[in-house]
Amino acid sequence: MPSLQSLRSLTTFSAMPSLLCPVRTCAAPLTLEGAAWRCPQGHSFDLARSGYANLLQPQDRKSKQPGDPKEAVLARRRYLEAGHGDFLRTALLAAFDGLALPPRPAVLDVGCGEGYFLGHLAQEREIEGTGIDLSAPAVDLAARRWHGLSWFVVNADRALPFASESFDLALSLTARRNPPELHRLLRPAGRLLVTVPGEDDLIELRTAVQGEGLRRDRVGAVLDELAPFFALEARRSLRQGARLDAAPLRDLLASTYRGARSKERGRVEALTVLEVSFHLELLILRKLPPPGGGGLPDPGPGGEVWPSGGVLRYSP
Ligand SMILES: [Zn+2]
Numbered sequence: 001m002p003s004l005q006s007l008r009s010l011t012t013f014s015a016m017p018s019l020l021c022p023v024r025t026c027a028a029p030l031t032l033e034g035a036a037w038r039c040p041q042g043h044s045f046d047l048a049r050s051g052y053a054n055l056l057q058p059q060d061r062k063s064k065q066p067g068d069p070k071e072a073v074l075a076r077r078r079y080l081e082a083g084h085g086d087f088l089r090t091a092l093l094a095a096f097d098g099l100a101l102p103p104r105p106a107v108l109d110v111g112c113g114e115g116y117f118l119g120h121l122a123q124e125r126e127i128e129g130t131g132i133d134l135s136a137p138a139v140d141l142a143a144r145r146w147h148g149l150s151w152f153v154v155n156a157d158r159a160l161p162f163a164s165e166s167f168d169l170a171l172s173l174t175a176r177r178n179p180p181e182l183h184r185l186l187r188p189a190g191r192l193l194v195t196v197p198g199e200d201d202l203i204e205l206r207t208a209v210q211g212e213g214l215r216r217d218r219v220g221a222v223l224d225e226l227a228p229f230f231a232l233e234a235r236r237s238l239r240q241g242a243r244l245d246a247a248p249l250r251d252l253l254a255s256t257y258r259g260a261r262s263k264e265r266g267r268v269e270a271l272t273v274l275e276v277s278f279h280l281e282l283l284i285l286r287k288l289p290p291p292g293g294g295g296l297p298d299p300g301p302g303g304e305v306w307p308s309g310g311v312l313r314y315s316p
Helices: 004-010 070-084 086-097 116-124 136-145 179-185 203-210 219-226 246-256 262-270
Strands: 031-033 036-038 044-046 106-110 128-133 150-153 167-173 186-197 230-245 273-287
Touching: 070 116, 070 136, 070 246, 086 116, 086 167, 086 186, 086 230, 086 273, 106 116, 116 128, 116 136, 116 167, 128 136, 136 150, 167 179, 179 186, 179 230, 186 219, 186 230, 203 246, 203 262, 203 273, 219 230, 219 273, 230 246, 246 262, 246 273
Parallel strands: 106 128, 106 167, 128 150, 167 186
Antiparallel strands: 031 036, 036 044, 186 273, 230 273
């Protein structure tokens, strides 16, 4: 049986953007019946006790437990709850307020992790929030903490299981981007808000852990990737410095560098305190008319078009 908390969150599902069946050849609308989402073809997806649904299909998984493992997700939550993400949270709120979106906009957070930024946005502004992530432990943690939002386990590189033009704003906060699908899902006046690590983001940490801290500007490549679908409207540099002691350093590393090699792990254990620079580039983009004047989207090399008109597999 779903918990009282999840039942409370169910009451908000009616107003959420319509969900489509993720089964490879289906894409029929899903409706919530009891504690499961069902499509007319008989596919069904149970709600977990915390209120999220896992919509991953066999072809969406590369491993048995895809996405961030539970330890990384918990480390990230501890790190953010200690206030280390406040500079981004504040910047997001300011950016959101500057967008002049319609009342109670539908917001999709792609790669939402354990829900910190979408959850706080929903706490401070009226939104219809939907978070998706590949990691079931992350989405479960998000659904437990942030009620009244919709949470799904989804592979953001594949077809996204929502009807076209469902969202007013999509967020990709240092996360996956799937330009054709984000373009399809946004309403004509919709916006995409992306954060990309700046060239010296965490450079002290990267130097300490990897032995070198390469400066790499990723913004140009990201804008090129998005160019057929989105135009840059605004750009802000977010910088913050912090002195981190051992506990937040471990948490930051656990949520940043997965599967560190043993040599790197040794270096991490040796760290007790470090001055760290945070540098994110925040990009706001508006949706362009469909590339090629409409019709089906270009799925990229090796990609496929989904029955909804979405891109089944995005291959940048
Ligand atoms: Zn179906």
